[in-house]
Amino acid sequence: MAGRRMRTKAEISELGWSGIAVAAVALSALLFGLPTDWGNAHTALFAVGCMAVAFSPRMQMWPSWPHFHSATLAVAAITVGVQFVAPFAFASALCGTLIGFLVIRRKVSFIELVSSAAGPTLKSVLCTAVFVLTSDGSSTASSPVTQSLLFLVAWHTISAIQNSLVHPPVSRSLADGRIAGFTVSLLDFSSNLTAAVPLSAIVTEQSWFYPIYLLGPILSIYWVTAMEASSERKLSEGVLMLHRMMQTSNPKSMRHMKRVAEYGRQTAIKLGISEGDADLVEVAAIVHDIGKVAVDEDILDFPGRISQEEMDHVRTHAAIGGEILGTVPAYHHVATWVRHHHERVDGTGYPDSLAGEAIPLESRIIAVVDAYDAMVGGPDADDWRSYQPRRTTDEAIGELWRCAGSQFDETVVAAFTETIKEAKPI
Amino acid sequence: MNELVVMLFTFGCAAVTLAAIIWVLLFQHSRFEKKYRASLATVSAAVEARTGAKGHSDWIRKLSDQVARSLKCSKHQRKCIEIAVYVREIGLVTVPYKQLRGKPRNQWTVEEWKVFDRHPEVGASMLSLVPALERVAHVVRCHHAPYSGTPQSYLPAGAELPIESRIISTVNEYVERYCSQGSVLARDVLIEQRGTKFDPKVVDALLSVLTSPGVKRRLEPTFKP
Numbered sequence: 180m181a182g183r184r185m186r187t188k189a190e191i192s193e194l195g196w197s198g199i200a201v202a203a204v205a206l207s208a209l210l211f212g213l214p215t216d217w218g219n220a221h222t223a224l225f226a227v228g229c230m231a232v233a234f235s236p237r238m239q240m241w242p243s244w245p246h247f248h249s250a251t252l253a254v255a256a257i258t259v260g261v262q263f264v265a266p267f268a269f270a271s272a273l274c275g276t277l278i279g280f281l282v283i284r285r286k287v288s289f290i291e292l293v294s295s296a297a298g299p300t301l302k303s304v305l306c307t308a309v310f311v312l313t314s315d316g317s318s319t320a321s322s323p324v325t326q327s328l329l330f331l332v333a334w335h336t337i338s339a340i341q342n343s344l345v346h347p348p349v350s351r352s353l354a355d356g357r358i359a360g361f362t363v364s365l366l367d368f369s370s371n372l373t374a375a376v377p378l379s380a381i382v383t384e385q386s387w388f389y390p391i392y393l394l395g396p397i398l399s400i401y402w403v404t405a406m407e408a409s410s411e412r413k414l415s416e417g418v419l420m421l422h423r424m425m426q427t428s429n430p431k432s433m434r435h436m437k438r439v440a441e442y443g444r445q446t447a448i449k450l451g452i453s454e455g456d457a458d459l460v461e462v463a464a465i466v467h468d469i470g471k472v473a474v475d476e477d478i479l480d481f482p483g484r485i486s487q488e489e490m491d492h493v494r495t496h497a498a499i500g501g502e503i504l505g506t507v508p509a510y511h512h513v514a515t516w517v518r519h520h521h522e523r524v525d526g527t528g529y530p531d532s533l534a535g536e537a538i539p540l541e542s543r544i545i546a547v548v549d550a551y552d553a554m555v556g557g558p559d560a561d562d563w564r565s566y567q568p569r570r571t572t573d574e575a576i577g578e579l580w581r582c583a584g585s586q587f588d589e590t591v592v593a594a595f596t597e598t599i600k601e602a603k604p605i
Numbered sequence: 606m607n608e609l610v611v612m613l614f615t616f617g618c619a620a621v622t623l624a625a626i627i628w629v630l631l632f633q634h635s636r637f638e639k640k641y642r643a644s645l646a647t648v649s650a651a652v653e654a655r656t657g658a659k660g661h662s663d664w665i666r667k668l669s670d671q672v673a674r675s676l677k678c679s680k681h682q683r684k685c686i687e688i689a690v691y692v693r694e695i696g697l698v699t700v701p702y703k704q705l706r707g708k709p710r711n712q713w714t715v716e717e718w719k720v721f722d723r724h725p726e727v728g729a730s731m732l733s734l735v736p737a738l739e740r741v742a743h744v745v746r747c748h749h750a751p752y753s754g755t756p757q758s759y760l761p762a763g764a765e766l767p768i769e770s771r772i773i774s775t776v777n778e779y780v781e782r783y784c785s786q787g788s789v790l791a792r793d794v795l796i797e798q799r800g801t802k803f804d805p806k807v808v809d810a811l812l813s814v815l816t817s818p819g820v821k822r823r824l825e826p827t828f829k830p
Binding site: 418419420421423424425469470472473474475476477499502503504506507508509510 | 643644645646647648650651652654655692695698701702703706731732734735
């Protein structure tokens with residue numbers, strides 16, 4: 180499955196990071212020698228405290244998602260790494276990861292352990308380097324505020340680079356069971372802040388306990404966001420189950436869903452719909468034919484004309500789909516879009532015979548993308564519809580334009596044509 | 606002045622933290638949980654649209670929750686039951702539509718019953734792709750397994766069956782019989798198969814739930830059988 184492939188890719192890039200981190204550790208040990216001065220006891224105590232606080236919510240949040248543990252460890256690593264003792268930062272991150280995996284009772288390979296500790300170590304070492312460089316020698320950045328800002332900038336830049344490598348520009352398709360990208364970045368941001376605050380507390384020494392108080396609100400806000408995100412992910416689990424149901428009952432429709440979801444998302448963004456709502460359009464596109472579980476498969480796959488009665492039976496799928504999704508309050512928009520995805524702009528569609536602007540924009544998008552994919556299909560022969568011949572991309576777009584104004588919305592068709600021209604074949 | 610600012614700052618931070626934690630613990634946590642379980646209700650809605658048994662899952666969920674309470678199941682087990690009730694019939698998507706809707710069950714051939722009897726296994730294999738639903742998948746796999754076991758079955762029997770499956774299978778049978786044959790015959794079937802197909806403890810608990818006056822009113826079916 181796609182999920183499996185992604186993980187392997189991420190593992191490989193994490194392996195790369197661990198290599199770099201080990202090199203960095205070796206280099207720092209070579210340049211600075213092993214640490215002789217551990218600073219005060221506060222530092223060590225503080226590190227332990229941060230770890231405890233940061234671990235408790237996370238462990239419950241992602242019992243099956245080791246990726247995020249590495250971000251947590253940054254908190255521990257940074258507090259020790261502040262003294263530029265990279266080996267110790269690495270060791271603490273390693274211990275933290277081990278504890279983390281023990282807590283979630285999951286077996287862990289050595290490579291996994293090292294690589295998930297290496298990311299935060301590298302981050303903390305690099306950021307500390309920025310810190311040390313700006314506080315010593317240079318006279319331009321002397322105030323703690325400037326230092327903290329510089330640190331934050333460095334931290335976020337490195338995280339961004341790291342995230343884009345470790346989580347490769349995720350297709351973010353719900354079909355692969357991933358959560359919305361925005362929520363991830365929000366989570367990352369708050370965890371980064373959590374790490375930054377104790378650091379500035381330690382370095383600005385004279386009033387290092389003030390920022391600790393800030394840690395409370397920040398952590399709790401982070402916690403709330405984390406819960407929201409996990410519930411979001413779990414919501415998408417419901418969609419995933421529906422998706423799997425359809426896949427089992429009708430394997431042919433699976434790849435069709437994937438393409439419709441991707442094109443639907445891109446077209447929605449073209450039409451000025453925000454990222455968050457485009458995610459919902461993607462959900463709607465994945466499940467738009469869920470009503471077909473209540474339709475006879477033999478009629479759906481019948482290669483030829485079907486009677487009026489059978490046609491009416493097939494047509495119930497739009498209303499049934501809306502009904503199914505309507506059971507979840509969080510999806511009541513999606514339910515409306517799914518219900519109307521067979522309406523026509525001239526008002527002769529079903530189930531409610533809406534016309535023009537009365538049809539939700541999202542339904543019009545799904546209608547266009549669905550029709551296009553029904554005509555063109557995927558690269559494999561068994562993707563093609565049994566009741567009509569396959570057409571080329573140009574023919575299909577010509578057909579869409581021919582029906583624009585009667586069956587489809589013209590602006591949507593225009594946006595979709597652009598999307599198709601830019602898109603790679605899926 | 607400076608000290609006052611520091612004090613206000615400190616207390617402000619502490620207040621925000623406490624408020625957020627209390628807010629989450631008291632109000633949000635259960636809301637998130639409910640949202641999640643509600644999302645799985647779409648699955649039961651989809652299956653019911655296929656089988657035509659609208660509203661059954663909801664009633665089964667209510668009844669089995671009461672049974673689980675009276676059997677002193679843990680909160681965790683009750684949640685598992687709720688999810689399993691929603692997704693238990695997901696394997697029915699592999700049963701042809703004509704068979705499910707076109708024919709009454711007493712006219713099915715042996716072949717058709719074989720296809721139908723595979724649905725717990727199919728459902729479980731679909732669910733086991735989601736790591737968080739591992740336990741639920743096992744419960745779904747066993748949700749039609751007889752309590753006394755069958756010689757050729759690879760499923761566990763007796764006390765080795767998960768308690769969740771035992772409850773669901775009993776309540777499921779009752780609700781289906783209730784809809785096709787009425788409440789009296791449904792109870793008779795439970796009593797008849799007490800100890801063979803169903804766990805005697807669960808049957809007793811269900812019968813007492815059904816006859817206890819306080820519970821009865823709330824557990825009326827929400828649909829016309």
